[in-house]
Amino acid sequence: MTDTRTRMTASQAYAAVAQQDGLLYHIAHARKENSADDYDGDALKATSAETASTDIQQMREASALFRERSIPRG
Amino acid sequence: MEDLLFDEKTIQKRFEDFFDVADKFCLDYNDGQAVQVEIDPSLLYLAVVAIYDDVARYKAYHLKNPVKQKSNPVKRAAYAVKWLMHFSPLTFPQMGHISGQSGPENGDTLANAMFAIHFAMANLRVHTGVNFSLKRETQFELIYDLLYRGLTTDALILLFDILCDLARTGRVDAVIEV
Numbered sequence: 668m669t670d671t672r673t674r675m676t677a678s679q680a681y682a683a684v685a686q687q688d689g690l691l692y693h694i695a696h697a698r699k700e701n702s703a704d705d706y707d708g709d710a711l712k713a714t715s716a717e718t719a720s721t722d723i724q725q726m727r728e729a730s731a732l733f734r735e736r737s738i739p740r741g
Numbered sequence: 742m743e744d745l746l747f748d749e750k751t752i753q754k755r756f757e758d759f760f761d762v763a764d765k766f767c768l769d770y771n772d773g774q775a776v777q778v779e780i781d782p783s784l785l786y787l788a789v790v791a792i793y794d795d796v797a798r799y800k801a802y803h804l805k806n807p808v809k810q811k812s813n814p815v816k817r818a819a820y821a822v823k824w825l826m827h828f829s830p831l832t833f834p835q836m837g838h839i840s841g842q843s844g845p846e847n848g849d850t851l852a853n854a855m856f857a858i859h860f861a862m863a864n865l866r867v868h869t870g871v872n873f874s875l876k877r878e879t880q881f882e883l884i885y886d887l888l889y890r891g892l893t894t895d896a897l898i899l900l901f902d903i904l905c906d907l908a909r910t911g912r913v914d915a916v917i918e919v
Contacts, residue, residue, distance in 0.1 A: 729880035
């Protein structure tokens with residue numbers, strides 16, 4: 668969340684959507700065992716933090732091509 | 742199959758990591774912008790659960806021992822693109838729902854496509870150990886396909902595997918023969 672009035676941490680966001688009496692609670696809370704995948708959350712967050720700004724700049728430049736080309740619309 | 746689904750603690754950790762990635766993405770996306778993008782935590786939560794349910798299904802179907810064998814980040818990247826485009830957890834609350842004035846390339850669909858591609862690329866960069874980027878034309882074509890065409894997750898897995906092979910080797914002959 669980027670609005671300073673409503674900005675929350677990741678753990679606050681999880682608590683907000685995963686309360687036991689909440690609508691979303693039962694989606695992920697009836698599991699018995701873990702199914703592993705190759706995951707390094709710290710590396711993922713660090714890599715994302717390093718590259719997000721450049722990715723956004725490059726994708727904005729790429730999406731500018733929408734204005735130069737024919738887009739199929741009804 | 743139920744025994745293979747990711748457990749609650751894992752989902753919580755993945756959600757919180759995903760939220761941090763999305764939060765940083767929004768900060769960078771909003772830099773210098775008049776209209777600010779925000780995260781809808783409920784939609785992000787639905788996306789995260791759906792991503793890991795799909796990864797678990799993939800493992801159950803394709804792996805001989807899905808409990809012990811690990812799937813790689815390419816699958817996470819592909820299913821993340823699928824569900825981020827489906828649930829669109831990045832929103833522009835200040836804009837409301839304005840329709841008929843512009844194409845999807847001008848609104849929150851584009852922001853979610855850009856976030857989906859960024860999240861996928863971050864996973865592929867960690868997977869390969871190479872900090873690579875797509876060229877402008879390739880980025881445009883991928884964004885175009887996410888907005889206007891139907892890319893299946895199987896097609897995304899194939900595409901991402903090819904990109905990883907190219908990134909690791911730096912050689913086109915890792916993928917094609919001429």
